[in-house]
Amino acid sequence: MLYRSRRLEALLGGPLDAVTYADLAALANNPEASEAEDLDYKRELLAADDKGKEELAKDVAAFANHIGGIIVVGMADTKGIPTKVMDSDVSDAHQRHLQQVVAHNTAPPVRFETRAVHNPATPGSGFLILAVQRSPQGPHAVTAPPTKPTEKALRYPRRAASKTDWLTETDVATAYHRRFSAAADRGQRLEDTERELLTALPTSNVAHLLVSVTPEVPGDMHITQASYTHHKNELLTTTSFLGEDEPLFTDVRIGSRRLIAQGGDPRGYWYNRCELHRDGSGGTAMRMGSRTEVEQMVEFAYAEPDTVVYELLSALYLLGSHARDRAGTTGTALIKAALVDAPHSHPQGPPTPNMHPLLPFRIDNVNPVSGRRVALSTQFCAYADSQAAALLDDLADGGTGLVQTASALADELFHAFGIAEAAPITRDGEIRSTAWSGDLKPRILQWAKNHGIAVLGE
Numbered sequence: 001m002l003y004r005s006r007r008l009e010a011l012l013g014g015p016l017d018a019v020t021y022a023d024l025a026a027l028a029n030n031p032e033a034s035e036a037e038d039l040d041y042k043r044e045l046l047a048a049d050d051k052g053k054e055e056l057a058k059d060v061a062a063f064a065n066h067i068g069g070i071i072v073v074g075m076a077d078t079k080g081i082p083t084k085v086m087d088s089d090v091s092d093a094h095q096r097h098l099q100q101v102v103a104h105n106t107a108p109p110v111r112f113e114t115r116a117v118h119n120p121a122t123p124g125s126g127f128l129i130l131a132v133q134r135s136p137q138g139p140h141a142v143t144a145p146p147t148k149p150t151e152k153a154l155r156y157p158r159r160a161a162s163k164t165d166w167l168t169e170t171d172v173a174t175a176y177h178r179r180f181s182a183a184a185d186r187g188q189r190l191e192d193t194e195r196e197l198l199t200a201l202p203t204s205n206v207a208h209l210l211v212s213v214t215p216e217v218p219g220d221m222h223i224t225q226a227s228y229t230h231h232k233n234e235l236l237t238t239t240s241f242l243g244e245d246e247p248l249f250t251d252v253r254i255g256s257r258r259l260i261a262q263g264g265d266p267r268g269y270w271y272n273r274c275e276l277h278r279d280g281s282g283g284t285a286m287r288m289g290s291r292t293e294v295e296q297m298v299e300f301a302y303a304e305p306d307t308v309v310y311e312l313l314s315a316l317y318l319l320g321s322h323a324r325d326r327a328g329t330t331g332t333a334l335i336k337a338a339l340v341d342a343p344h345s346h347p348q349g350p351p352t353p354n355m356h357p358l359l360p361f362r363i364d365n366v367n368p369v370s371g372r373r374v375a376l377s378t379q380f381c382a383y384a385d386s387q388a389a390a391l392l393d394d395l396a397d398g399g400t401g402l403v404q405t406a407s408a409l410a411d412e413l414f415h416a417f418g419i420a421e422a423a424p425i426t427r428d429g430e431i432r433s434t435a436w437s438g439d440l441k442p443r444i445l446q447w448a449k450n451h452g453i454a455v456l457g458e
Helices: 006-012 021-025 050-064 094-106 169-181 186-200 227-237 305-326 392-397 400-415 440-451
Strands: 039-042 068-073 076-077 081-085 111-119 122-133 155-160 163-166 208-215 251-255 260-265 269-279 282-287 293-295 300-304 331-340 361-363 383-391
Touching: 006 305, 021 039, 021 111, 021 122, 039 076, 039 122, 039 282, 050 068, 050 094, 050 122, 050 155, 050 163, 050 331, 094 111, 094 122, 155 440, 186 269, 186 282, 186 331, 227 260, 260 305, 282 305, 300 305, 300 392, 305 392, 305 400, 331 392, 383 392, 383 400, 392 400
Parallel strands: 039 068, 300 361
Antiparallel strands: 068 122, 076 081, 111 122, 155 163, 208 282, 208 331, 251 260, 260 269, 269 282, 293 300, 331 383
16 A cells, blocks of 8 residues: 555554554554544444545545545544444445545545455455545545535545544645645755755854755645654654664754754764754755875865765655654655765855865775775765655665665765765665674664665675
8 A cells, every 4th residue: 555654554563555454453442542643443434325425525535635544444432542343344346435435525536545454254344444645636625515504615624633623714725835836846845955954054164964855745744832742752762873772863943844953062073953844855964974184295084985874874764754754745755965075065055164174075994903094085075966766665664775765875976086886785775784894883784684674795
C-alpha cells in the first residue's frame, strides 16, 4: 500500500501490507492504540443509506484534507479506544462499493486504497483497512446530500485529533491556494529553503554541510501547543546522528511556519541547525568535523570521506522523517546537498565575515596507524553541490534506499574535489567497512546491522 506512517507501523508491528489479523486483533483494549488524527475505527461500514454514504465520504475526505490516515473496519471502540473485534465484510464486491460511494460523494474524488485482512477461521470476513494519503488535490468537499440541516452545498471536512471538524471559509481558501501554488516549481521551494537556512546561520569561517529537502506533494504539520510540545520532546530526546544515543539538538523553538532546532555552540567548533517547515520541506546545516595541516607553506582544512558521508546520511534521515511523519506527505522529494568551506562561500550565503583568514578546504583520508593525512583530493573546493530525487519512504525508513540516495549525492560532491566516488557507501546501497575508521566505524556498522543494510569487506 502506498500510505506509510512510522507511528502507525510501530503501533501495528509493520507496514500495512504485512499486518496480520492477529496484529489488528491485538489492538483491542490497548489505550495506546486509541483513535488519533491518523487512525479511526468502525464496527462496520455499510454505506448503504444516505447517512452512511455521507459519513464514509466525510471520514475519507477528512483524512485526505489533513495528513492522511487509516480506517480499521471490524473493530468496536469505546471513547476512541478499540475494545472488541467485530469481523466485517471484506469481499471484493464490498470494497468496490465503498470506492464507488467515495468517488460519487466527494469533489474532487478522493483516492484511497483498501486491504482485506481475513480471519483465518472464517475466510470472507475479518478486518478491512482503508488507507488514505494526504491529497495534493485538496481541499476535498463532501457532495453527498446532507442528512442534517445546513446552508452549505459543499462541506470540507478535516481530521482534528480523534474527531472530524469542518474547514472554515478561510481554511478552504488557504487550502485552495496551497493546491495551486504547489503546481509551481518545487525547485524554487528547495532553493528558498536552503537560502533561509543560510541567512539564519551564525557567523563562521569553517566548513559546513548543508542539506535541503522539498516534497513534491506539500504536507501540513499543524503547530499547536500540544503538537509543539510533542515535537520538541521528540527532537530533544530521540533525534541523533545515526547509531548514536546522544541527542543532536539542545534547543527547539517555533519560527515562521516552521520548527527550528539547534545544537552545540554557535561560536564553537560543533554546531548544528535544522529548520523543519510546515509543508514538509526542511534544511540542516552541520559544521563539518575537520583537521588542519600545512603543506608547501599553505595551511588548509580537510575532512575525511566517512565524516562527510556520515553527516549526509544523518541529515537525509532526519529530513525524510520530518516530511513523512510530521508533515504527513508521501511520494518523492527533491534534495540538494552542498559542501562549503564556509557559509559565505555559498552563492546565496551571507557577507564575508571579519574573522580569521578562511582556510582552503579539501577531502582526504587519514592513515589509521600513523594518523597522517593521505591525499585524495586533487584540488581545493570552496563550494560543491549535488541534487537528486528520492522516495520519502526510502529516506525515512533508514534502509538501503537511504544509502543509495546518499551515495548519489556524495559522489557528485566528491567530484568537485577530483575524487571519483565516495568510498564509504555504494550506489547499490551498501556500506564499505574498510572505508570507515575511528569512532564512526562501529556506529555505522551497528546501524547497518539494525536496518538490514549489506556491509562489504567484513
